Amino acid sequence: MQSIDPNLDTLPKLLLHNAAAMGARPAMRHKDLGIWQTWTWAQVLDEVRALSIGLGALGLKRGDKFTIIGTNRPRLYWAICAGQALGAVPVPVYADAVADEMAFVLSHAEVVLAVVEDQEQVDKIIAVADRLPLLRQIIYDEPRGLRDYDRSRLIAFTEVQRIGREKLAADHEALRRWEAGIAAGAGSDLSVILYTSGTTGRSKGVMLTYQNTIVSARNANAFDHLDCNEQVIAYLPLAWIGDYIFSYVQAYVAGYCVNCPETPETVVQDRREIGTTYAFAPPRVYENVLTLTMVRMADAGALKRKIFDFFIAQARRWGEKILDREKVPLSARLLYGLGRLLVYGPLMNQFGLSRIRVAYTAGEAIGPELFRFWRGIGLNLKQLYGQTEASVYVTAQADGEVYADTVGKASPGVEVKISDSGEVLYRSPGVFVGYYKDPEKTAEVLTPDGWVRTGDAGFFDARTGQLRIIDRANDVGRLNDGTLFAPKYIENKLKFYPNIREAVAIGADRSFVCAMINIDLTAVGSWAERNNVVYGSYQELAADPRVYDLIAGHVDEVNRSLSEEELMAGAQIRRFLVLHKELDPDDGELTRTQKLRRGHIIDRYGALVAAFYSGAPAAEISTEITFEDGHKGVLAARLVIRDMKPYPVRAAKMERAA
Amino acid sequence: MRAPSAGQAAQGEVLLAVDDVSLTFGGVRALSGVSFDIRKGEIRAIIGPNGAGKTSMLNVINGFYQPQAGRIIFKGQARTGMRPFAAAQGGIARTFQNLALFRGMTTLDNLLAGRALKMRCGFFWQLIRHGPALREEVEHRRRVEEIIDFLEIASIRKVPVGRLPYGLQKRVELGRALAMEPELLLLDEPMAGMNLEEKEDMSRFIIDVNRQYGTTIALIEHDMGVVMDLSDRVVVLDYGRKIADAPPDEVKRDKNVIRAYLGEPQGARA
Numbered sequence: 001m002q003s004i005d006p007n008l009d010t011l012p013k014l015l016l017h018n019a020a021a022m023g024a025r026p027a028m029r030h031k032d033l034g035i036w037q038t039w040t041w042a043q044v045l046d047e048v049r050a051l052s053i054g055l056g057a058l059g060l061k062r063g064d065k066f067t068i069i070g071t072n073r074p075r076l077y078w079a080i081c082a083g084q085a086l087g088a089v090p091v092p093v094y095a096d097a098v099a100d101e102m103a104f105v106l107s108h109a110e111v112v113l114a115v116v117e118d119q120e121q122v123d124k125i126i127a128v129a130d131r132l133p134l135l136r137q138i139i140y141d142e143p144r145g146l147r148d149y150d151r152s153r154l155i156a157f158t159e160v161q162r163i164g165r166e167k168l169a170a171d172h173e174a175l176r177r178w179e180a181g182i183a184a185g186a187g188s189d190l191s192v193i194l195y196t197s198g199t200t201g202r203s204k205g206v207m208l209t210y211q212n213t214i215v216s217a218r219n220a221n222a223f224d225h226l227d228c229n230e231q232v233i234a235y236l237p238l239a240w241i242g243d244y245i246f247s248y249v250q251a252y253v254a255g256y257c258v259n260c261p262e263t264p265e266t267v268v269q270d271r272r273e274i275g276t277t278y279a280f281a282p283p284r285v286y287e288n289v290l291t292l293t294m295v296r297m298a299d300a301g302a303l304k305r306k307i308f309d310f311f312i313a314q315a316r317r318w319g320e321k322i323l324d325r326e327k328v329p330l331s332a333r334l335l336y337g338l339g340r341l342l343v344y345g346p347l348m349n350q351f352g353l354s355r356i357r358v359a360y361t362a363g364e365a366i367g368p369e370l371f372r373f374w375r376g377i378g379l380n381l382k383q384l385y386g387q388t389e390a391s392v393y394v395t396a397q398a399d400g401e402v403y404a405d406t407v408g409k410a411s412p413g414v415e416v417k418i419s420d421s422g423e424v425l426y427r428s429p430g431v432f433v434g435y436y437k438d439p440e441k442t443a444e445v446l447t448p449d450g451w452v453r454t455g456d457a458g459f460f461d462a463r464t465g466q467l468r469i470i471d472r473a474n475d476v477g478r479l480n481d482g483t484l485f486a487p488k489y490i491e492n493k494l495k496f497y498p499n500i501r502e503a504v505a506i507g508a509d510r511s512f513v514c515a516m517i518n519i520d521l522t523a524v525g526s527w528a529e530r531n532n533v534v535y536g537s538y539q540e541l542a543a544d545p546r547v548y549d550l551i552a553g554h555v556d557e558v559n560r561s562l563s564e565e566e567l568m569a570g571a572q573i574r575r576f577l578v579l580h581k582e583l584d585p586d587d588g589e590l591t592r593t594q595k596l597r598r599g600h601i602i603d604r605y606g607a608l609v610a611a612f613y614s615g616a617p618a619a620e621i622s623t624e625i626t627f628e629d630g631h632k633g634v635l636a637a638r639l640v641i642r643d644m645k646p647y648p649v650r651a652a653k654m655e656r657a658a
Numbered sequence: 659m660r661a662p663s664a665g666q667a668a669q670g671e672v673l674l675a676v677d678d679v680s681l682t683f684g685g686v687r688a689l690s691g692v693s694f695d696i697r698k699g700e701i702r703a704i705i706g707p708n709g710a711g712k713t714s715m716l717n718v719i720n721g722f723y724q725p726q727a728g729r730i731i732f733k734g735q736a737r738t739g740m741r742p743f744a745a746a747q748g749g750i751a752r753t754f755q756n757l758a759l760f761r762g763m764t765t766l767d768n769l770l771a772g773r774a775l776k777m778r779c780g781f782f783w784q785l786i787r788h789g790p791a792l793r794e795e796v797e798h799r800r801r802v803e804e805i806i807d808f809l810e811i812a813s814i815r816k817v818p819v820g821r822l823p824y825g826l827q828k829r830v831e832l833g834r835a836l837a838m839e840p841e842l843l844l845l846d847e848p849m850a851g852m853n854l855e856e857k858e859d860m861s862r863f864i865i866d867v868n869r870q871y872g873t874t875i876a877l878i879e880h881d882m883g884v885v886m887d888l889s890d891r892v893v894v895l896d897y898g899r900k901i902a903d904a905p906p907d908e909v910k911r912d913k914n915v916i917r918a919y920l921g922e923p924q925g926a927r928a
Contacts, residue, residue, distance in 0.1 A: 033803035034815065144808075145866060265813035 004218075009187030010210040012048075012085035014252040016182065019045035022255055025228060030074045031262035031270055039074065041255070047075075047161070052082035053178055054164030058113070058137055058155070062087030062181075065109045065193065069093045069102070069125075070117025072234040072260045075141050075157055077248060079115040084191060085182050091193045091205070092239040094592040095121065096585070098626065101203075103128035105195050109205055109436065110134050115157070118142035122154065187211035193436050194241050196388045205436030206241075206388045216391035216430035217249040219412040223396060224358045228255035230278045231355075235267045240593060241388040242362060246280045272352030279356055282363035284594055286381070287370055289351055291498040295526045311339035312377075319344075319376030324400050344377040353379055360384050360396070363593055365469060367492040368404035375402065383407045385469060389445065389452050390414070391430030395467045406466035416467060417451075423473050424458040425451045475598060477508025483570030485513065487598065490571060493561060497554040498523040502583050502590075504601055505573070506609055512574040514612040516605065517551055518582055524550070539580045539637060548642055551578055555644055563647035572646040575612050577619070579605075580637035586626040608639065617641060670697040672731075673842060673874050674719065679728035681714055681898075688714040689725070689898045696842065701868050702876045703889035703906075707918055710895040712878045713755060716844050719876070720752050721745040733841075746775055751840035753831045755847045755878075761820035765811055765830050768819055769802045772837030805833050808870075809863060825856035832863065836871070843867070845877040849884055857881065861888055886910065894918065 008014055018027065023042035030037050039047065060066060066083050068090055070076050080090045091109040093102055095117065102124055106114070112134050114125055122140055129135065140146060141157045167174045191210040195203040220226070234247035251258045256278075261270040268289075297308050318332045328336075348354050359381045361371070366383065374381045380399065385407035386392035395416060397408035410416040414428035427450045434442035445453050457473040460466070470476055471486045479485050487505040494503040494515065501520035507513035519542055527550065528535060535541035559572040583589040589601050602609055604623060611619030622636035674696045681689040689711045696702045704712050717723040719730060721740035729736045732748060740748075751772075759768055776798065777784070783791035806812055809829050814822060819830050828848060835843055848864065849857045861884055867873050879885050885892060886906040894902040894909060896918040902909050909915055 033800065033807055034812070035803075144870065145862075147869060262812045263810065269813070 004187055004211065004214060006187070009214065010084065010182070010185040010189065011081055011191065011214070011249065011252050012182040012185065014214075015041075015045055015048060015081055015085075016179070018252065018255050022228060025255065026257045027251075027255075028074045028077070028258050028260070029274070030260040031266070031273075034262075036259075036273070044074075044078065048078045048082045048085065049175075049178065050161040050164035050168070051078055051157070052085040052164065053167050053174060054160035054162070055082055055088075055113070056086055056178070057163050057167060058160065060086055060088050060113055064088040064113070065091050065111045066113040066115065067091045067093050067106055067109070067111045068115050068238055069121045070095050070141065070238070071264055072236075072238060072243070072247070073117060073141060074260055076115065076117065076238060077234075077258070077260075079139075079157075080192075080248065083115075084185075085178065087181065087185060087189070089190050089193055091195070092244070093195070094237050094239045096237075097592065098586055099124045099127045103131045105203065105205075106135065107131050109193055109195075113137050113139070115139045116141070119145040122146060122149070185210070187214065190433065192244065194239060194244060194388055196241075204438055204441055207433040207436050208391055208430075209433060212391045212430045212432060213245060213249045214253060215413065216393050216428070217245055217253045220245075220393055220396075221250055221254045223398070223412055224278070226250065226254050226256065226278060226358075228257075230254065230256035231259060231274050231276045232256065232278050232280075233259045233261060233267065233271045233274060233276050235261055235264065236281070237592065240363075241386075241392055242280055242282075245392045268351060270352075272349070274352070275355040276352065277355050277357050279353070279359040281359070281361060282593065283361050283366035283370065284364075286361060286366070286374055287495065290370060290373060291520060291523050293347065294498045295523050298526060298530065308343055311335075311343040312373075314339050315344060315376035315378075316372065319378060320372060323375055323378060323380065324402070340378065347377060348379065356380065358382065358399075362386055362392075364595055365488060365492055366404075367496040369496040371404045384411075385467060387452070387454060389432045390426060390428060391432070393430060394424075394426045394428070394454070397466070401464070401466070403461075403464055403466065406461050406464055406468050408466050410467075418459055419453075421473075422457045422459065422470075424454045424456050424467065424469070426454065427451045475508075479507055479513070479570065480509065480511045481570065484567050485571050486568070489568065490515070490558070490562070490573070491596075493558045494554065499527065499550060500554060502596070504583075504596060504598065506602060506612065507571060510613060513571050514609075515555065515573045515576040516601075516608060517555075517576055517578050519547060519551065519578060521582075538582065539635075542578045542580050543637070543640070545640075548578060548640065551576070552642055552644065559644060560647050563649060569647075569649040573644055574646060575641050575643055577608065577612075577639045577641045580621070580639060581623070581625065581635055584625075587624075611641060670699050672696070673698045673733065675731040676715070676719070677729045677731060677736075679715075679718055679725045679730070681711075681718060681723055681725045687898050689718070689895075691728070692895065692898070692900050693728075694893045694900060694903050696874060696876055698874055699868070699872055700874060700890040701864070701888050702874075703885045703892045704876060704878050704895065705880075705882075705885055705892060705909075706895035709897075710918075711898040712895055713846055714898075715895065716752065716846055716876070716878060719745075720750050720844055746838065749839075749841035750844065751835040751838040751842075752844035753828075753835050753846060753848060755850060757824075757827055757831055759819045759827060759831055759834070762818055764816050764818055765822075765833075766802065766806070766815050768830055769805060769833050769837045770798060772834035773798045773802065775838060801839075802837055805836050808836075808866070809833050825852050825860075828852065828856075828860065829863070832860075832867075836867065836873075839871075841874060843873050843875045845875065845879075847878050847880065849879060849881055857884060864888060 008017055018041040024040050026038045027041040027044045028039045066088055068076050068079055083090050091111055093105050113136060116122055122138055125138055138154050139157055139160055143156055187210045189210055190207055192208050193205045195205050236243040247258050259274045261267045297305055314335050318328055318336050321328050322336055359379055361381060362384045382397040382402050384396035385394045393411040394414055395408040396411050414426055416426045419425055431452055455473050456469050457471055457476050458467055458469040461468045471488045475487050477485045485507045490505040491503040494500050499520055500517055502518035504516040505513055521538060524547060533544055533546055541547060555573050555576050562568045562572050585592050589597060607621050608619045618638055618640045620638050622634055625633050625635050672695045676692055676694050679689055679692050704715055706712050718725050721742045779791040779794050806815060811829060819827055849860050868875055889906055892906050892909045894915050901914040901918055902912045
């Protein structure tokens with residue numbers, strides 16, 4: 001266990017330190033009215049202090065839980081720190097959560113005060129107010145639309161700050177008392193409760209101490225040599241551990257600048273203006289950007305497309321080797337240089353990635369083709385494996401030791417081992433205290449000697465010495481004939497195709513593998529436009545036989561690639577269908593971080609699964625859907641099932657899975 | 659969506675009164691003897707079946723058409739004829755049924771064009787773009803940026819409007835009208851051709867404009883649900899005549915209105 005300086009062992013203490021040590025350096029930016037507004041560390045301290053003393057005056061005190069709901073805005077980040085300075089514990093909630101989910105978390109966490117972005121969030125809280133008897137006040141940032149609301153429990157963010165500033169001016173002791181309160185905090189205090197979205201069942205509140213997060217952040221900063229010169233853009237959900245560590249704790253520890261986009265829709269433009277140097281994103285973000293590029297290229301002129309295809313092929317062949325500083329023939333190096341000038345450079349610039357030194361993908365396994373594409377064009381994309389329970393970092397790849405199919409060696413300070421059953425376990429200073437008010441679940445995951453069960457099956461790769469994750473331990477199964485069935489592995493292969501947004505592979509304890517597929521509306525919509533396929537809705541497009549042909553082509557290619565791998569050759573997709581609706585977190589089909597909730601999906605679409613294995617040519621399905629405001633409706637459809645011809649298994653002999 | 663506070667607005671002072679206006683095109687009577695008023699701070703809807711004279715009414719109000727008889731009294735001043743330019747200077751802005759944006763220009767430039775009337779510096783100063791002209795431009799840009807923020811169109815700020823989907827173009831057009839900081843905003847079918855979600859967004863913007871900027875709004879709309887939700891009072895026109903003028907709840911039950919829309923009084927459903 002590494003020790004930390006008791007003067008720097010909480011985030012409010014780090015803020016005081018940064019304001020004193022580098023007060024004039026930028027700490028935060030936000031694009032407002034089209035102009036980037038900057039706050040230095042000294043100014044951030046001023047804002048946080050005013051808010052914190054104001055919150056104190058409203059009655060927030062040590063041990064209280066309070067929530068933060070909204071998109072990435074400086075004021076919401078300040079609210080986290082302002083509450084922590086009083087010893088209160090922030091419980092950020094996903095801004096896109098429907099009212100019912102929100103009610104569960106807020107009541108379970110016994111939240112007494114909410115700091116929210118705007119009317120939308122205020123409305124959601126008011127809608128479930130009767131389930132939240134402890135909630136005393138709602139503080140809002142954006143006043144718009146709230147003029148006629150009942151004022152008794154609503155108060156403006158600026159008003160709270162005004163109260164704080166008045167107190168500071170009127171009472172000379174206020175400042176001293178506030179700072180004494182911060183000094184009384186310790187690294188072992190509970191600093192935050194983050195509710196994990198969990199692919200199974202209700203979410204659990206992960207309790208982390210200051211020490212957990214600060215040690216983890218410090219190790220991560222040292223690992224990638226991050227210092228106060230970094231620029232990052234904060235655009236991931238505030239309630240996700242990734243954003244909490246990356247846009248808040250790591251920034252406070254290193255003293256780097258966090259930039260908040262103007263709106264969630266302008267992230268790409270904003271990132272380009274800032275020129276971020278460090279990035280952290282789930283695979284989906286890289287996937288979407290690639291899809292967008294491919295769609296636009298399909299619309300480009302023939303010459304441009306030829307140039308693009310030629311140099312992308314070059315990048316696939318040589319790019320990674322050049323990135324890893326391996327020996328490459330001079331001609332390849334020259335061609336790659338030309339490619340950088342014509343294609344890779346402009347592409348990276350378009351997406352605001354020109355200045356990136358380190359980019360991580362985490363949260364879910366990334367498709368190897370996608371991963372190689374980005375590395376090929378020169379993005380230093382690396383994988384890490386993390387969990388909320390570990391304050392993110394379990395393993396990470398070091399520069400020059402990057403492989404598409406592994407997730408790296410144990411991060412500094414972390415021990416990793418594989419249990420007899422093949423499950424990955426770890427122990428580190430970042431390991432959480434427990435699940436809030438759930439000792440049973442805590443005992444299931446946290447062993448008495450401090451190891452955490454990840455629930456993921458994995459092994460150490462003999463060639464690289466790095467950890468390889470196969471799948472969720474619970475998801476990996478076998479077909480009736482004993483063939484290994486790793487659904488996520490197959491799904492990731494399918495999802496590499498821009499036309500496929502999401503896929504669900506089914507096959508555990510069955511005689512063959514089937515897949516349900518979600519088309520990507522952007523990519524397939526653009527294809528439809530170019531091929532004169534007329535459609536009026538997502539459902540209509542998804543059911544078009546020509547779309548089925550298109551998807552069947554992709555499934556066939558996946559089957560061919562599976563047939564070349566000895567472990568997976570028996571798990572080729574025999575039947576598939578295209579779903580009539582997009583899988584959606586509001587319907588409980590995905591988690592808020594967009595992971596599949598497999599068990600729930602298989603239950604929900606039981607009729608389709610039954611049709612797969614009964615040999616029926618089509619299936620009727622009617623599903624309940626939830627609209628964004630919580631209302632429910634029913635969507636019915638008849639889905640065609642397409643049969644696929646598997647490739648002959650080429651591997652001579654099946655070997656046992658590692 | 660919340661119910662508008664009809665009571666207080668309906669008692670406000672009269673901002674604009676239409677007094678016995680008649681308009682003919684050759685032998686066609688577009689409007690005959692129409693009178694109603696628009697009070698400060700309210701949302702006033704003008705509805706009616708196709709060809710009822712709604713757009714003609716709007717065109718009379720903002721001076722595009724000259725009525726053959728009757729007067730328009732705006733802010734206490736009576737007039738029979740007025741040029742649209744003068745109406746705009748007097749504080750009346752409008753949007754169009756079929757969009758009238760500069761399609762090759764960006765969203766930002768379209769909105770800035772809405773500020774043209776407020777520009778004080780002459781051509782020469784603007785040409786050298788220095789001193790007062792620059793200060794003025796910064797101020798105009800700030801106002802426009804507030805509207806961009808208000809209408810949530812930051813992500814399309816630099817996109818030529820011709821490339822935008824229809825619903826967003828409608829929003830840009832509303833933004834350009836707002837850039838004029840009008841006292842009276844005339845909206846000609848702001849939700850035509852929109853899907854449900856776009857309609858809900860637009861309704862919210864209209865209510866917010868009314869509440870936040872205190873802008874008086876007169877709108878023509880076909881979607882009855884929208885009209886009933888948004889407006890404080892409704893004028894109903896049919897064949898160029900006013901057949902009803904009341905709050906939405908009363909209009910919904912009015913026999914004349916039902917007959918105008920459905921032909922016969924059976925199956926009363928507005």
